[in-house]
Amino acid sequence: MTGERRVALLAKILALYVGRSLLPIQLSAFYTIAGQPIGPIALAGIIAALLLAAGFFYLRRRIPAAAFGIALFLLPLGTVMNLFFTLRIWMADRYLLFPTIGSSLALVAVAAPLYGRLRGAGARAASRPLRNAIAVAAALAIGLYSYLTVMRTSLWTSRVELWSDVVRKALHLGGSGPVTSGELGLVTTLPTAVTGPIVSLTRAYEAEGKEAEAGRISAMLSRSGSGSTEEKELALAQKDIEAGRLTEAIRRLQPISDGRSWIAPMATLWIGAAESRMGNEEASQATFQRAIEKYRQTGQPATDAHFAIGTIELNKGRYAKAAEWFRLAESESPHEAKSAFFLGRALVQGGNPAEAMQLFKRIAAGELPILSGSQFTMPDVFVQLGVAAQKLGHNQEAIGYWEEALRRAPDHPERQAILAGIASLRGAPAH
Known part of the structure; x- marks a missing residue:
């Protein structure tokens, strides 16, 4: 600026x-x-x-x-x-x-x-x-x-009350109190509305345990094709990134990133992700920093930016760096489980399983809710609890966590590895 x-x-x-x-x-x-x-x-x-x-x-x-x-x-x-x-x-x-x-x-x-x-x-x-x-x-x-x-x-x-107030101002609705799916269904301009505040309202309902109402609002947005041209371009760019069409994705994202809409920070973030996949680390890091600055300028929490950078570092095995970024993401959104879960994974791999255990236990106790659409489930949390306990040498505790994971999810994708881990620990000397 x-x-x-x-x-x-x-x-x-x-x-x-x-x-x-x-x-x-x-x-x-x-x-x-x-x-x-x-x-x-x-x-x-x-x-x-x-x-x-x-x-x-x-x-x-x-x-x-x-x-x-x-x-x-x-x-x-x-x-x-x-x-x-x-x-x-x-x-x-x-x-x-x-x-x-x-x-x-x-x-x-x-x-x-x-x-x-x-x-x-x-x-x-x-x-x-x-x-x-x-x-x-x-x-x-x-x-x-x-x-x-x-x-x-x-x-x-109430987080729902707070974001309802924002949605009312964004959509020029009258009245007060929580905005419901029924009320949004009467909004004729919903297909062209900026969806950021509505998505935040959906997350607020999820955080308060009202997943049915959150689902109705999400379904309404999907049916209406809600979103501006920029948001639709953003969705196409995401598909390009997933398909490996990185140059095409950057071409779509650059005009959005250069603009001043609320999704400009997200577009900048995805440009950084595409650059990272292309192997241009220096440009990627600079773009990530610009994305963080854009999040701050638009008054949005930079959780997504910090989380994306942390995920890239985690996948590359740079666990200390990943933990630093996940800590920043957690500080931006301290009442959700996503950043805490991945911070715990980075800590386990980076040699600090004790701190990771505390994070996983908070999630398992329900203190940090797992929002719908998350990349992990409660059985995954118990799997990670078992990994952390094993790292600490608490073999019986690890077995208990892994058995609980399989009890909750008998067809867990890592079932065979979990069973092998349990068998290995049962044959190991007690600590």
């Missing part, structure tokens, strides 16, 4: 933060701010920055509390504004939680002397309506802020 665009983007974000701190409406859990046109709002952000700075210096001796409020707004906000570094996301409502204390203090500190002067001039009848208007406005503001706060609270207690 060029320096000029970065400054303009930061100015736009500041303008949006100031607006949302004064009137908290049009909030969302998901902003793709970095991938959108800047627009004239950047000028408003520059003006806001100048006014806030001027206000601080003007009020620091006249109304110190107001100046302190401005500082309390700007300083915490400055730590998450990507002034000197780049965070995973560019903009989030939660970044305003502390700064709004400062903005509220500044408003009250400025309004109090004005109200006091009007009250002191109470002998003049003309001042009474103005004082009453200020009091009514203050009461309405408190009531409005309280109402908006209560209405938003439930969103942060």
